[in-house]
Amino acid sequence: MEVGLFVPCYVDQLAPAVALAATTVLERAGCRVVYERDQTCCGQPFLNLGRVREAARLARAHLARFARFEAVVCPSASCVATVRRHYGELEGVDDAGGVRERTFELGEFLVRRLARVEFGARFPHRVALLASCHGLRELGLGTPSEHAGATAAEPGPTERLLRAVEGLELVTPSRPDECCGFGGAFAVVFPELSGRMGRDRLRDYEGAGAAYVVATDVSCLMHLDGLRRRLGQGPRPIHLAEILASAAPS
Amino acid sequence: MSGARERILARVRHGASRRAVPPNPPASSPTVAASFADFADALAAVGGTAHGPLPLSTLPGLVEGALPVAARSGRRVVEATAAAWLPTGGWEVLDSNVDPCSLADVRVAAVRGTLGVAENGAVAVLGRDAPNRAVLFLAEHLVLLLEAGSLATDLEAAFRSLPPDALHAHHLTWISGPSKTADIEQVLVMGAHGPRTLQVIGVETEG
């Protein structure tokens, strides 16, 4: 299958290794990865600030750019949630080609679309899962702890992929899906509260014995990594794609 | 004043969209028979104590034993509709319209409950059985006498099972355990303002 690789602006600029890892994993899964070179931003930061004019303009460009792909895959849950869940709230954004419904978060695409969880990855470390809020509550990449059936629920795609990684031990923090405090503009408009939230998450993961914290959103990880490096301690943030790409297939 | 009423209603009328009534989803709970044991468990979880069910004939002798030690002395009152279920001595039967402030020193009050709810330990007390509503909250210890078969599984079933005149006498009060608060550091304390203990005595009226 040919997939369009949707590389969010901040991944392109600040975490290129994540998009490369995503490419590796998709190719291992048998996909032909195509990168549209004029990508910029899906519009999420503008939506979050309530700037719908800018967001709509970027949304139209985004949908046109990816119209020809059978599937669009992105290593960032919040950007996927923007396309799939929030583009519909924008006036003048017409998705006649159905791109929104064909846009997937990486792990979701692998598990739900390709029905694959095993990629021969090896990662012999204790890892805590940071269930990125948008992935969890807007894309359904797991069952949120608020849900009545949370304790008995089937694991979502992110967790299933991690459980199939050789040597990886998933540890459970005391609050499995509390927000890390990034929240886009929130992180810079309310830096103190954002910092309080993030440090609490790091402590919780550390208390659970995690050496790494894995997420499906690079933004959450950059925020936590920035806090960790200021503190001088805490588990290392890593993206799901980087773990899945961590060893060659056997 | 009426100007305010008209202006508010006009704005509300403008704002209300009057969409067609959505089909009411079916009742969310199955109607099954509730057991006194389930009710007793729920009551215990909210800090109350259930006794029985006790046969009606043995009740006068057993009520005393059901009371906590702190409730075995002091002024005891009973509302008229529960008086027949209690021993004749020691209980002051209340008239229907006593000055509520004169009840401030009541140690134990006994009142008839109409219906218990197995999911939450609540008992419905109707105005006709508790015309002196204040005594429900002034008494240090409250005793509710309930026919053991008068139970509903959950609150929805309970509301459906209430007698048609349940709202006719000023109040209907669901009481679930003693008065409580957790306003200081979330530490649960019984007896915030009202009863420190709640006893519910199941009464076996048949056989």
Add this chain to the structure above:
Amino acid sequence: MTLPLDQRARLGLPDAEAVARHDAAVFDLRRRRDEAVAGLPEFEALRARATAIKRHVLDHLDRLLETFESQARAAGVVVHWAEDAAGLNGVVEGLLRERGVRCVVKSKSMLTEECGLNAHLEARGVEVVDTDLGERIVQLRREPPSHIVVPAVHRRREEIGRLFHRHLGSPAGESDPARLTEHARRSLRPRFLAAQAGITGVNFGVAETGTLVICTNEGNADLGTSLPPLHVACMGIEKLVPGLDDLAVLLRLLARSATGQPITAYTTLLTGPRSGGELHLVLVDNGRSALLGSPRHREALACIRCGACLNTCPVYRRAGGHAYGTSVPGPIGAVLAPALVGDASARALPFASSLCGSCSAVCPVGIDLHGQLLAWRRESPALPRRLRWTALAAGALMARPRLYRLAGRLARWTWPLLSRRWPGNPAAAWLRDRELPPHPGASFRARWTRRGSAP
């Protein structure tokens, strides 16, 4: 660039220890809610019903209000209408003055907090005693409640001990919650007996029967309405339910969502006054009808004030309720304030969220709270000016791929400079508690190009 909430959070919860304690105390309510929810297989079905009921209420609010009013009147309730805070305060003041009432016991009512009723009455010589223990604590401290269900959750037992020592004569050094509660009980009982009127809020009004429903755990509203001859109930016009079946559904959700209890200790349905007593009801608008007329935002009126969204909100738990500067804090406060308060500070509140969506996931009446926060941001002119310019510039940049790439190269060159703290650094807010990521090297696009040219 920070908004006042960040600064006020520092005032309310000044250090890491205070934040941690507040967060833990409030999250404990969320945990209890989860346990209660897990024990109720039909919870999600109940939530769906509650959502449909409240939507129906808002759709038909005018008719329900008329039915409710006429049924309440038929039962002997005197019904008043108040358009705003001044209207409510005036009606209550008048009722008390006509009867020569000088001392009043009051149970918790977020509506009267919203309208500033206490201050209004006190300024006119009426002694108002808040009787909910948490409300009493904040009243004695002369501060507003910080939570709508547990008003004094931001105070430690030692602080309350000192407060009670000073005001209620409890022994110095006493900080045991049970003994402090007993002191409050003993000091309040004579107030109940001496009060000439009781003021309460209303949790639900049942339209079909004209019934007022009041829920408490302490029984304070019940003492306050069964002892004095006059009961004044203050109710927002949105608090209606059509009938008793609907009431039952909402009652099954209210306490479970609030504290994890299956129901509050006392759930009192009052239909008409007691014999020999008076029951006055004030129906208050104060911005609600206008909000109802805003299709995009009206769903916030479905709120039943359970507090679940506060308890789950990671921002509320670390900011404290006072930081919001509104009578109702937390996510629901931040979506009501722009409509009901409307000043610049209130309009900025929708930005005080990381949009994690946990609030929407716990709401028992299905309010899309984080969707509402986003919706308000779209209408809010409260975006800080600098952020507005940044958004404008970034919007122009992102619409032009070549300009976007140029900006990326510029950022790479200046990365070492951006990573250091210096006055005027555009990354200053990020750098307050965090480091910038290490220099990322070439962009993904550049690497892809290289990859493509590799054999």
